[in-house]
Amino acid sequence: MAARKEQVRSSPFDNLPINFDAKWVLDIGANVGDVAVAALNSYKDSRVICFEPVQKTHDVLKNRLAPFGDRVQLHKFALSNAAGVGEINITTFHGANSIAPQADFHKECNPHVQEVGKERIELVRLDDYSANFPCEHIDIMKIDVEGHELDVLKGGIQFISSHVEFIIIEVSLMRDQSWENQAIFEIFALMKDAGFRLLNVMDLHRTSDGSALLTQMDCVFRHVSKCDPL
Numbered sequence: 613m614a615a616r617k618e619q620v621r622s623s624p625f626d627n628l629p630i631n632f633d634a635k636w637v638l639d640i641g642a643n644v645g646d647v648a649v650a651a652l653n654s655y656k657d658s659r660v661i662c663f664e665p666v667q668k669t670h671d672v673l674k675n676r677l678a679p680f681g682d683r684v685q686l687h688k689f690a691l692s693n694a695a696g697v698g699e700i701n702i703t704t705f706h707g708a709n710s711i712a713p714q715a716d717f718h719k720e721c722n723p724h725v726q727e728v729g730k731e732r733i734e735l736v737r738l739d740d741y742s743a744n745f746p747c748e749h750i751d752i753m754k755i756d757v758e759g760h761e762l763d764v765l766k767g768g769i770q771f772i773s774s775h776v777e778f779i780i781i782e783v784s785l786m787r788d789q790s791w792e793n794q795a796i797f798e799i800f801a802l803m804k805d806a807g808f809r810l811l812n813v814m815d816l817h818r819t820s821d822g823s824a825l826l827t828q829m830d831c832v833f834r835h836v837s838k839c840d841p842l
Contacts, residue, residue: 622650624754624780627814627832634658634751638776640691640764641757643669643707645676651752652680659683661745665690665733669706685746690757692735693766702729710758710787717786718759721819721827738768742775754780756830759787762795765802773806777838784828799831808833 621630624647635658637651642662651660662677662684664670670688677684690700690711700711708714708725711733718725753776755761761781765772772779781799788794803810812832819825 621654624814624830624832625650625654625752627780627812627830628752628778632751632778634778636661636747636750636752638750638753639663640753640755642673642686643756645673647754647756648673648677648684651754652677652683658751659685659747661685661687661750663687663689663691666700666702666706666709666731669709687741688734689736689741690733690760691738691741691764691767692760693737693763695736695740696734698733698735699730700733701727702731703727708758710760711763712759712787713789715759715787715789717788717827718784721786736767738764738772739770742768742771748775750776752778752780756782758782759784759795762798762802765799765806769802769806777835778811779803779808779833780830781833782828782830785825786827803833807836809836809839811839 634655637658637660639648639660639662642648642664648660648662651658660683662673664673665688674686698711700709701713702709704726708722714727755764757764783796783799785794785796810831811834814830816829817827819827
């Protein structure tokens with residue numbers, strides 16, 4: 613009998629169980645499409661729903677994902693804890709654009725990144741907007757919104773708790789406005805309340821000054837209903 617040929621996964625999906633086959637991926641903060649392309653290549657029958665609110669970045673994303681045709685849906689909104697019109701801070705690096713103002717720690721860690729303007733964007737809540745999705749179940753949800761992750765979770769916790777299996781979320785300590793109010797604790801508490809278990813931690817970044825301070829990491833959560841009992 614021929615040995616089973618395992619499908620090659622691209623980062624960050626190589627940090628999920630190899631036998632998991634995703635059909636629907638929700639990419640929140642899609643930027644220029646690195647994660648979306650990785651999902652489409654990692655899971656051959658998958659479809660990706662992307663959210664990217666910045667006009668210039670959205671245009672790049674649209675052009676890059678065009679070859680994938682109807683496997684991709686694009687939404688030019690930012691997910692948050694309230695619907696309406698908001699502003700996003702545009703920086704000298706497209707990957708650092710954020711609704712959250714640039715914190716002092718982030719400036720110290722990224723001297724090449726500076727805020728250069730603002731852009732008006734439309735905000736929606738996942739709990740409201742998910743009614744527009746062509747599917748009821750999301751296999752993998754990725755959240756990378758440069759310090760706004762907690763608000764995304766708060767605006768979608770009902771949908772997340774009952775319709776999502778895996779969550780890959782960037783936790784950026786350098787985005788916190790102070791050491792006394794770190795979002796990581798609220799993020800983990802929300803994940804626990806929503807019925808998720810921490811599965812993996814990856815892509816850890818630390819300061820380069822020898823202090824070993826953690827600046828950011830990606831956390832992989834899985835709904836406990838899909839986890840094997842320990």
